[in-house]
Amino acid sequence: MGNKLSPLLANVFMSDFEVDLEKERLFPRVWWRYVDDIFATVKERHLAQTLELLNSEHTSIKFTVEKESEGKLPFLDLTITRKEDNSVKFSVYRKPTSTNRYITCDSNHYGSQKQAAFHSMAHRLYSIPMEIEDFEAERKKIHEAADLNGYDEEFVNKILRKHERKRHRRNATTLEPEKEEIKRISLPFFPKLTNTIQNDLKQHGFRTAYKSNHTLKDLLCSLKDKIPRDEMSGIYEIPCKSCPAIYIGQTRRKFKVRLKEHKNAVDNDRPNESSVAVHSKENNHVIDWDNAKLKKCVRKPSHLNAWESMFIETAEKPLMNEDDAPITSALFQLTKQKII
Ligand SMILES: [Zn+2]
Known part of the structure; x- marks a missing residue:
C-alpha cells in the first residue's frame, strides 16, 4: 500500500473481483468493503466454504478471517457490536496497544498541529452514529487523552463545540457552505517569525501550514551520508x-x-x-x-x-x-x- 496509486488500483481490482463473485450462492449478503478491508456476515457453518470460494477466485488474493468475539468485531476504526435483536451498533475502536499519546501541550508545535489529533477524534465522535452511552464514553476518552497530554478542559470543549455546531448545521440544511478557494503555503515553524509572516500572508489570501523543523531525528543524526x-x-x-x-x-x-x-x-x-x-x-x-x-x-x-x-x-x-x-x-x- 506504499504507492499513492495503490488504493485506487486495489479498488478497481476488488470491484472487478466482486462482480464475478456476486453471482455465487455463497457470496455474503452483507459485504462492506473499504479498499481491502471487508466486513461481511457469513453463517458459521458456511464459513469454511465461503472462504474457499473467495480464495479460489484469484491466486494472488488470499483472504483471512477475523471472527466476532462476544458479539463484537473491530472494522477500520469502529467496533461493530451485534445486539440481541441482531441489529448492529457502532462505537470507536482503539487498538489495545494505543497509548493515547499525542503532541503534548508543552511541545514546540504550532497550535493547529496540537489540535489536529483532537479534531480528528471530535470529527469521529460526531460522524459515527453511536448510542448515547457509547457517545458519552467516547467523549470521556477524548477528555482523558487531552488530560494525559497536558491540555485543559477548555481546549477540548472548544474543539468539541466546533464539531457539534458543524453537525447542527449539517442537520439543519442540505445546502453546502460556500467554500472560498484556499491557497496554502507551507512554512517551517519558528514561533515569533512565523506568526508575523502568517499575518502578512493572510492579507494576501494565503493560509499557512507548518512543518516542524525540530524532530528528534534532526537533532540526533542524519541517517544519509552527507553529500559534499x-x-x-x-x-x-x-x-x-x-x-x-x-x-x-x-x-x-x-x-x-x-x-x-x-x-x-x-x-x-x-x-x-x-x-x-x-x-x-x-x-x-x-x-x-x-x-x-x-x-x-x-x-x-x-x-x-x-x-x-x-x-x-x-x-x-x-x-x-x-x-x-x-x-x-x-x-x-x-x-x-x-x-x-
Ligand atoms: Zn568586478
Missing part, C-alpha cells in the same frame, strides 16, 4: 575579486559542474555562455573562484526560481546578472525585513 556541498544543486554565488559585484545563479546539476562551465566561459572568452564572463571581459576584472559558493541547497526543482529570485531581490551587493530574477514580487523584500 559542491555536489549539490541549488542557488550559488560567484564573487568578483576586482569589485564588490556578485553573480547569483541556480543550477539543477551539481554546483561544481556549473561552476566549471562559468570558469571555462571566462577562461576561453565566451561571454555568450555566462554573465560572469561578460562582467570579467567588459571590466577586465578577475573572478574570485575560490570564494564561489552554494548559498542554498534546493532539492525540489519547482523551488529553484523562488529561491534564486529571493537571493537576487535581497542581494546587498551589485549583481553581475544580466537578466532579472525569474519571479518579481514585493514579498521578497518583506521576507528580508522579517529575517533581519
Whole structure:
C-alpha cells in the first residue's frame, strides 16, 4: 500500500473481483468493503466454504478471517457490536496497544498541529452514529487523552463545540457552505517569525501550514551520508575579486559542474555562455573562484526560481546578472525585513 496509486488500483481490482463473485450462492449478503478491508456476515457453518470460494477466485488474493468475539468485531476504526435483536451498533475502536499519546501541550508545535489529533477524534465522535452511552464514553476518552497530554478542559470543549455546531448545521440544511478557494503555503515553524509572516500572508489570501523543523531525528543524526556541498544543486554565488559585484545563479546539476562551465566561459572568452564572463571581459576584472559558493541547497526543482529570485531581490551587493530574477514580487523584500 506504499504507492499513492495503490488504493485506487486495489479498488478497481476488488470491484472487478466482486462482480464475478456476486453471482455465487455463497457470496455474503452483507459485504462492506473499504479498499481491502471487508466486513461481511457469513453463517458459521458456511464459513469454511465461503472462504474457499473467495480464495479460489484469484491466486494472488488470499483472504483471512477475523471472527466476532462476544458479539463484537473491530472494522477500520469502529467496533461493530451485534445486539440481541441482531441489529448492529457502532462505537470507536482503539487498538489495545494505543497509548493515547499525542503532541503534548508543552511541545514546540504550532497550535493547529496540537489540535489536529483532537479534531480528528471530535470529527469521529460526531460522524459515527453511536448510542448515547457509547457517545458519552467516547467523549470521556477524548477528555482523558487531552488530560494525559497536558491540555485543559477548555481546549477540548472548544474543539468539541466546533464539531457539534458543524453537525447542527449539517442537520439543519442540505445546502453546502460556500467554500472560498484556499491557497496554502507551507512554512517551517519558528514561533515569533512565523506568526508575523502568517499575518502578512493572510492579507494576501494565503493560509499557512507548518512543518516542524525540530524532530528528534534532526537533532540526533542524519541517517544519509552527507553529500559534499559542491555536489549539490541549488542557488550559488560567484564573487568578483576586482569589485564588490556578485553573480547569483541556480543550477539543477551539481554546483561544481556549473561552476566549471562559468570558469571555462571566462577562461576561453565566451561571454555568450555566462554573465560572469561578460562582467570579467567588459571590466577586465578577475573572478574570485575560490570564494564561489552554494548559498542554498534546493532539492525540489519547482523551488529553484523562488529561491534564486529571493537571493537576487535581497542581494546587498551589485549583481553581475544580466537578466532579472525569474519571479518579481514585493514579498521578497518583506521576507528580508522579517529575517533581519
Ligand atoms: Zn568586478
